[in-house]
Amino acid sequence: MDSFHDEDFSSSVAWETGPPHHPTPSDPPSSSTQQQPYSAYTHDASPGLGGPDLGQAGFGGARSADPNSNANDAALAGPSTGQAVHDVQVRDGKVELEGTSDTFVSYLVCAKTDLPSYGSKTPSARRRYHDFVFLRDALVKDFPACVVPPLPEKHRMEYVIGDRFSPDFIERRRVDLERFLQRIGRHPKLSRTSIYQAFLESSEWNVYKHKHHARTTSTDDAPSGVLDSLSDTLLNAFAKLKKPDERFVVNVLSSHVSRTKLSSLSGDYEDLAVSVQGLGYLESGITEPLMRFERALVDFGSGVKDHSASASEGFLEHVHSLLAYSHAFKGVLKLRDQKQLDFEELSAYLSNVATERDRLAGGYGYGMGLGSYFKEKVESLRGGETDMSRAARLHRLDAKIKELQDAVLHAQETSSAFNDEVMAEHATFRASKRHEMKLLLGAFADGQIRMHKQSIASWDRTIPPLQRIYVES
Template sequence: MLGEDAEDVFDSVTWESPADNGYAAVNTFTPTRPGFRQSIEEGEENRGPHDPKWYGYLVTQVKDPVKELAETKDAYVSYLVTAKTNLSIFSTPNPSSRRRFQDFVFLRNNLAKDFPACVVPPLPDKHRLEYITGDRFSPEFMERRRQDLHRFLQRIARHPTLQRSTLVRAFFESTEWHVIMHQHVAHPPGPEQSQGVIDNLSDTLLNAFARVRKPDERFLVMRENVDKFEESLSTSERLWNRVRSRTTDLTADYHDLAVAVQGLGFLESGITDQLNHFSNTLLEFSALLRHTTQNTIDPFLVHLHSLLSYSHAHRAVLKLRDQKQLDLEELTEYLSGVTAERDRLSAIIGGHAGSSGLGLSGYLRDKMDAIRGADDDRSRVEKMKKLDAKIKELTDAVTTAHETSDTFSNETLREQATFQYAKEAEMKEMLSNLADGQIELYRNAMEEWDRIIPIIQRIRVDV
């Protein structure tokens, strides 16, 4: 029915959990939903160099949306955020507080700044149309927003680094959140970003659209897997939107059929009662389809789209890692060029080489120096001193860039493992909810039709 697109689009998802993967249940708390198996009891000898290391668990919940300042123009919605945790960074095992959407935005944006190598989950859009029409205070909109924010905090709680952030702790615990926000902006964690040689290079040198010259095979495979996963999610989203549309049409068709059967019952006086029962069954089945659309298919589509956005955040980290490697390659090439120029001047001063044999660029540089009157040995010595200082600066910059690139690559590999665990947990949860909703639909439908079949069989038609 769904056409050729209905193929196995989740071939990049593995469903088996690795043996002893560090997700065993914690003694003091056993979460029931997937993805929270965050244990510190795993053996270090069994943990790979890029496997996530857990220091405890964090189980979060967003609930109880309340409209604050309801009768003013500054009205907003606050949400109760709660958690259960055994992480040592928290001062209580059951922190809770009320936060508004802007607080979630601040948390997300600053986590992305503080942890650039981490896959920080995205937030839902602000839905500007609802803000214009005033529907942002409707129960339906607040519930959708609550679910989106709940999923956002779930993803942070599943991350072994983000869950231990001091900003996350303050988000759940602090009674002076606005003070924390101002302090965090004024004194962000980590070293100050200094203006180094990279910042002084031209935009042409560090072109964000340039390609890495020596790509790492590990990250090529990683990017290919991300491409396949996002393509699978997009295909599934398209197919299930089609399913939703057809289910909506069927809902209306069964309702219209029920009305028609009820009208027929008024005309056929001998079987009016049976036809009315049949009409009621059709109405019940139409209601079941509507309930499935609202409570199963729609949440599934929202979760699909959210997971696709989450994967985009993972892709952004991969792109940033490539940029770090590109910075290293460009700096290395720049250092090689400066070193070659310094060697050329040294050879000329020593009388070991002239312009010949140095290529067109060397010849043109010599001619330009001659025109400016800077072709004497004194000028060359001064230029060599400047080049020596530049070489030292570039050498330090290359060393720093190399360390940064290696560190970022290792962090990206760990992020891949963390994202894989989170992805598997969400896929299992999402597809389980979809299956449960479909099972509920067919079970209730069977009960309805089983009740009406004996009534229909009592109809006698004279031939």
């Protein structure tokens, strides 16, 4: 696999093709977008903004494309160094068409960028949840080897009880959508795609979506191709790799984690305070110091409870989001295994056909096995095999071998390129995860520091009287 160079990658794993498409000023504006003061959409400065034109599906679902398939986004992105889009924010959740059956929530998306292809250094546009779904689906389809961040789940209890337009739900959704766009902004490839640029600044987003959908639909496979790929996926689900690559083996670690509910800990402090209060009534000589100790315990328990209520919910939601991000990476690993499995199965099939051809050329008739034995007997009962029929079979087998050799070579190129892409994705994923964990744990530590600082004054008033208690020996 090491013999294949980087130029082979664009023909097997680079999935963006087709001529660049430029929206025209005559296109009607989008109904779900609002023009912001600094979100001018310059068409001349946006080559390739029309988005990708997908190639046809190859063996095992790999898309084959032109050698220049990434030219559009490469021209759009420029050098792939540094973060292309930063300071992405989702804010101002607004309920649109309230009181009608078409009510939805739109969000203002703002960002900063230094890419010259953008019409503004501070692009902005208003988008709804379905627009985020369209963006992610398009990125997953165009870049199957990239780890596309997940979106917040839509099937929540708020949709059942009709509370999805409440301020609390809109705020939680806003935070999740902002995290989704920030992860794409940190990705060195996804952040430089034409569809991401259109999402951030296009005032004609609905027109862009329709054109993108029509373009990708026209290049999709026929229904038979979809059924073939589905059957291949079902068969590969029950197959195992013969030579798994150790670089892509997921190690599952199990550990027992001590879980303590902070709310229960707050109750324990309050129970201890009640006990200390009772002790103060019994010990008349040290009643005042014990009462101060009891008040300090109550204050500290209240601080723990308040910190738990304010910090735990956001912390857990972010952790769940990171777990969903990890599952997206596992999905890419499964797709990589499928590419390797396609290569192994095609290689085994080629070996079997070559063996059958060698046996036929040597005069041994059909291959080994019970089925081949019965097939040979039936052929002999029908009058035997002539030299002409043997030559015709040899010709068919030679043609099949040539076809399989090309397929094996293509599958090997695809698998090798997919391996290189997944290794690069792993580095990007780890860097993004470390960045988020640093911010997450830093915010949690800051909350702990604030909580303990608030209790310092109470303990400073409590400790000196306790130290003055004299205990007779």
